[in-house]
Amino acid sequence: MSNVSTISLSNLNALSKLISNAGLQRLMDNDTSKVYGRQLKKLLNKNGVTVQGRASFSEMLSLGYQQLLAHYRHEYIYKTAILNSYVLREHSLAETILLNEFKIGTSKADVIVVNGTNKVFEIKTELDTPERLQNQVNDYFKAFTEVYLVVHHSMLAKYLGRVDRHVGIMVFSENGNIDTIYTATPDHSRLDSTIMLKSLRKDEYLNLVRNLNGSIPIAKPVHMFTECCRIAKSFPVQTVHIEFLKIIKQRICKESNEITLDEAIPSYLKFCCYNADLDQNHYIALTKRLNCFI
Known part of the structure; x- marks a missing residue:
């Protein structure tokens, strides 16, 4: 496999739709997996990675994820980092629930985490704008007491001063981890x-x-x-x-937790697996699929 300079924003955007929660559901579906695989291979080629001959789903997904990590960090990349480098490193899934796209008032939180504490994570990627940020933060404090803004490390200066003193700030670092810059101050005064x-x-x-x-x-x-x-x-x-x-x-699912923690699940798939509420049959099918060639 070799790199060629054919990367474009439109092709990266198309690739990002395949490497996302919705896209990866197609991988796990027997009726759509082959079409998904062919589309993935085609978009890898369009995005600067020439896949010669047959390749496994696992290999192509890894290549696609790395390409997006380098050139088009959409929300799925950030959410994967929050799970892998923050939640799994600092908390036990047995006592923690992470929820994706959780509705609060007129807003939808990108990620919430509830264990001994309760946190909302609002992600602003390099592809986003800050226009709705203050309204989103105001909504989040009506249901949770700790709110974090997550931005790329290169965008930190742009967002400093755009949120009130209670909001914590985390950055997506150069090594792909989520690092805390300012710790959130719990605010109970706005709960509704x-x-x-x-x-x-x-x-x-x-x-x-x-x-x-x-x-x-x-x-x-x-x-x-x-x-x-x-x-x-x-x-x-x-x-x-x-x-x-x-x-x-009470939404904590022991079976999903075990699958997410399994070493057979690649790090770039853990967020999808966690949110998909997979059972053991799904897990067996998925691990087999990852080793299939197309």
Whole structure:
């Protein structure tokens, strides 16, 4: 395999769509994996990596990931780094839940992590702009007490001063790790019970209210959420927040954790595997697929 200078932003963007949560789901699907493999090989060639003859999925994915890491660091690259170089190094998955694209108010957090603490990570890649940042941060503090902005190390100066004093800052470093520049200061003053309940699934906010109140309210389905919010607001907001975090931690999946930690799963696939809620059958199929040639 050799490098050629055919890299373009449009081709890199197309490659990034294959090496993403959605793209890698196609790899695991028997009906789409061969087409996915051919597209991956074609885009590698278009992005400066000539794949001669047959190559394994594992080899092509590694090449694609490295090409994006060097030339087009989209969100999946950052999220993979947060999992590999921050969560897996500093926390136990048995006591930690990481959630992708978690809705909070009118915003969607790139990553949240809940264990003994609770953190929101807002990623601003080199491909992003800071326009919505302040509104996003304001939303995040309504459901979580620690908020971190994650930027590429070359963009640090651009974002310093754009967030308030409570927000921590992390950088995607030259070696591909996530390093903390400023530690977040917990802020409980902006928590909002209604926003917390809106972030949960129906069964989850019903369980939260049951935990607070001892029972689920009797109400017509159309009025149930409003009644749950009324009950939640009758309790101190920090009490609601404690129960909110407990409910989120119930999403921890032992089987997914074991698969994510397995050494057979390449580092660039761990974030996808963790979020896909794979079982052992999926795991066996995936490890076999990675060794297939196309």
